[in-house]
Amino acid sequence: MTTTTHLLRQRRFLPLFVTQLLGAFNDNLYKNAMVLYVVYSLYNSEAEEARFSAIASAAFIVPFVALSALAGQLADLRDKAGIIRIVKACEIGIMAVGAGGLFMAWQGVQVTTIAIPLMLAALFAMGLHSTFFGPIKYAILPQHLHPEEVLAGTGMVEAGTYIAILAGTILAGWIPVEAAAVTVVVTALLGFFAGRQVPSAPPQQADRPLEFPLLRPFLNHWRNPLARALGFLPVLLADQGLSAWRLVRNTLHYRPVFLAIMSISFFWTIGAVLFIQFPPLAKNVLDASKEVASLFLVVFSVGVAIGSVAINRMLKGKVSARFAPASVLVMGLFIVAFHVVCQSWTPHPTGTLLDAWAFVAEPLAVPLLLSLLGIAVAGGMFVVPLYAFLTTMVDKAETARTIAANNVVNSFAMAIGAVLAMGLSAAGVSIVNQLLLSAAMCLVSALLGWLLHKAELAHPGEIGHSF
Known part of the structure; x- marks a missing residue:
């Protein structure tokens, strides 16, 4: 607690x-306001609702796959605060x-075609x-904090993230x-002013140009027929796809970092599947209102914050990582318990949805x-x-690219989870x-x-190098 109080008084952390x-709050307020509005106001089918929830999740995830390599390079090779x-x-x-899309949906103007x-x-x-902020929020910690403060700082960032998710989800x-x-617009303005107060975090290695293995040769020969036929965007995406593959491949050289990335990725696959399921599950299985769907996300966010501390x-x-295996096994047991309670839930008359207070009064709600x-x-x-493992087991000059590699693999894993959820819904699995x-x-x-x-x-105190 002393470390926590100390860090919250420091400009290098606060x-x-x-x-x-503020960023996590805005992400979740916006995403949940949008998904809950569409699920509860536009659709009336469990399959359609699950599909839209998965599409929304995929829309948020795709940039991580496409541009994490560039984001990691930028964060390691340029000033992170800038x-x-x-x-x-x-x-x-x-x-x-x-906000314009939400207003149009509220007014019923071109909802499906424009809003x-x-x-x-x-x-x-x-x-x-x-995608571009993600590598920085963890990679900057070892640069601004003392070694004994990194785990506490990482835990506070994670706990703060879930408190923000909690607030955004409640409001949504x-x-x-x-x-x-x-x-969401006001919060973005506040986030901009807060970001301007972050102290400078210059790169930990000599300045060098960003790597674009495909893009530069393409631009150097833009007059050739292939360049004109393909255009800029496809080559940019192909370039970043190749960079992402190289980024992830480099982490294979150091086993502890690679295993940490894979462990985190499976965790977020589980999280992605659960978050996709919550709104349609609340509406169609528990006969509950959108406030109850929001309550689920709130409880989840509070729990992660508690676990982080x-x-x-x-x-x-x-x-x-010594508590990692036991922690995730306990998580699996609680998921099974959650499944059993949902299976035992008594349906309510068609057309009636329980509000939050009525839901909590149900015998199986607790x-x-x-x-x-x-x-x-x-x-x-x-x-x-x-996450703390990723930022402390590699050289400080490589932390952002390591986090970016983690984000790429996480994104693939979450995308697979979203596709699995959509496929199971399409196959009729409840x-x-x-x-x-x-x-x-x-x-x-x-x-x-x-x-x-x-x-x-096997590697106590060792600092790995991947790049």
């Missing part, structure tokens, strides 16, 4: 913490577009925003869509919410040390039974966590 908190200022300025314009595409475009752009479920549209206390500031809280607490205990997929994936995460701890013991 502005970054606030900037990240990138934060640019990214947060872009957020203002992105949220203005998203929804606008909202999805803004969500895609927020994915871009997070309880305020009108037009109020959400105004709030608890694991720091258990490890006493030491970065280690076991359901406690199961969900257990999932989240165990998940937070699993993932937080792994939302409740899809929960068992998440429980099964916890076994894989536990195995990876165990292998990571073994690798950690």
